[in-house]
Structure formats: C-alpha cells, structure tokens
Amino acid sequence: MTILHIDSSISGENSASRPISQSIVDRLRQSSPADALVTRDLVSDPLPHLTLDAFADTSVLDEFLASDTVVIGAPMYNFTLPTQLKAWLDRILVAGQTFRYTEDGPEGLAGGKRVVIALARGGFYDQGSPASALEHLESYLRGVFNFIGIEPEFVAADGLAVSPEQRDTSIKQALGETIRLAA
Ligand SMILES: Cc1cc2nc3c(=O)[nH]c(=O)nc-3n(C[C@H](O)[C@H](O)[C@H](O)COP(=O)(O)O)c2cc1C
Numbered sequence: 121m122t123i124l125h126i127d128s129s130i131s132g133e134n135s136a137s138r139p140i141s142q143s144i145v146d147r148l149r150q151s152s153p154a155d156a157l158v159t160r161d162l163v164s165d166p167l168p169h170l171t172l173d174a175f176a177d178t179s180v181l182d183e184f185l186a187s188d189t190v191v192i193g194a195p196m197y198n199f200t201l202p203t204q205l206k207a208w209l210d211r212i213l214v215a216g217q218t219f220r221y222t223e224d225g226p227e228g229l230a231g232g233k234r235v236v237i238a239l240a241r242g243g244f245y246d247q248g249s250p251a252s253a254l255e256h257l258e259s260y261l262r263g264v265f266n267f268i269g270i271e272p273e274f275v276a277a278d279g280l281a282v283s284p285e286q287r288d289t290s291i292k293q294a295l296g297e298t299i300r301l302a303a
Contacts, residue, residue: 122156123148124187128205129195129240130163136277136291140238141193143298144275148189148236158183162204169203170210180211181218189234192261196241200256209264218268228269235265235272236301238294242281273301 125145129135149155160183167180184190194201201209212218218230237258245255258274265272277294279286 121152121154121188122158122186124183124190125157125159126162126190126205126208127160127193128162128202128208129193130197130202130204131195135193135195135240136280136287136294137193137195137238137240140240140275140277140291140294140298141191143295144191144236144238144301147298147301148191155189158187160208162202162208166204167207167211169207174211175214178214180208181214184212185217185230187233189236192235192237194237194239194257194261196239196257199254200260213264213268226267228267231269233270235270237261237272237274239274239276239278240280241276241278244279244282275301 123145125141127135127138127141129137131138145157149157160180168174192205194205215221219226219228221227239258241257243251245252245258258276262272262274275294275297277290279290281287
C-alpha cells in the first residue's frame with residue numbers, strides 16, 4: 121500500500137495543517153508499517169498554473185493514481201484552498217482518468233482510495249454561524265473528491281485566529297482526532 125502525503129501551507133514551522141497532516145500519516149504508518157510513503161510539498165516544490173501544455177505531463181496524476189491513501193494538509197486562505205493545492209487538483213481531475221461523462225451524468229473513476237484531509241481555518245464556519253456562507257474549503261474539497269468517486273474524511277482545527285488559547289485547544293483536539301482516523 122502507498123500513502124501520498126501532500127502539504128500546501130505557506131506558514132512553515134508555524135503551520136497548523138502541517139503537523140496535523142503529519143500526525144495522520146504517522147498514525148497510518150503505525151498501524152501499517154510496511155506502507156510506502158511518497159511526499160509532495162506544494163510550497164517548497166510548487167506546480168505551475170495549469171496550461172494546455174501541462175496536460176501532456178501526467179506525473180502528478182500518475183502519482184495520485186498509484187496511491188492507496190492520500191493525506192492532504194489544507195489551510196483556508198481567503199475562504200478557500202491555497203492556489204498551490206488548486207494547481208495540484210487541476211492535474212488530478214482529468215476526464216477519462218478520474219471521472220467521465222456518461223448519458224446518466226458524470227461518474228467518478230477514482231473510487232477505492234482513502235483521502236484524509238487536515239483542515240486549518242482561522243475562524244469558525246459551522247452551519248448557522250455568521251461566516252458559514254464563506255466556507256469554500258471543506259465544501260469544495262468534499263465536492264471535488266465526491267466528483268471523482270471518493271468520500272473524503274476530514275480532521276479540522278478551527279478558530280485558529282480567535283486567540284492563542286483557542287489555537288492551542290483546536291490543534292490539540294485535531295491531533296487527538298487523528299487516533300480515530302488511523303483505526
Ligand atoms: C493568506 C492567508 C489568508 C487567510 N484567510 C483566511 C480566511 O479567509 N478565513 C479564515 O478563517 N482564516 C484565514 N486565514 C487563517 C488561516 O486559515 C489559519 O492561519 C490556518 O492556521 C492556516 O493553516 P496553516 O497554519 O497550516 O497555514 C488566512 C491565513 C493566511 C496566511
């Protein structure tokens with residue numbers, strides 16, 4: 121089995137999503153030590169914006185297709201995902217490879233993979249909260265992975281910009297949740 125670990129936070133050592141995605145990978149590897157690990161840091165090794173020419177290079181897609189579990193660190197920037205992560209997704213959603221259009225509508229072709237996403241958000245976006253309409257990170261990622269046939273799992277650290285105490289509490293809670301995911 122192969123785990124693909126993707127990170128997209130620009131915050132380096134101050135990142136919240138990076139230690140949470142790392143903890144998910146660590147837990148998964150504790151329960152399955154033989155699993156191979158491939159890492160892709162989209163900040164230290166960024167992908168360019170998509171161009172037509174870039175479609176000819178399938179290395180990012182091949183890496184995704186070859187993986188059994190994908191762990192993604194996904195911070196919220198300006199209410200959605202970092203552009204670095206979008207550039208990666210632009211290479212994953214490929215008609216005929218991860219989805220296809222049929223007479224009955226679109227069909228996901230990438231089912232069978234496990235995708236676990238570590239979310240880090242400065243605010244709170246629960247349903248009914250004032251900012252919930254601006255939540256375009258979790259909802260977008262769920263929609264995109266559903267589209268290619270995958271039901272992603274999420275571990276979220278929220279309210280990170282509210283106060284240092286809230287940040288500590290939210291990160292600890294998210295790290296604790298990674299135990300459940302490894303089961
Ligand atoms: C450029 C930038 C934009 C941000 N935009 C938002 C935002 O729109 N909503 C929000 O709740 N938090 C926002 N934040 C706060 C981040 O979501 C929060 O700092 C989180 O910890 C980011 O994950 P990271 O620490 O792994 O980078 C933003 C942070 C940065 C650096």
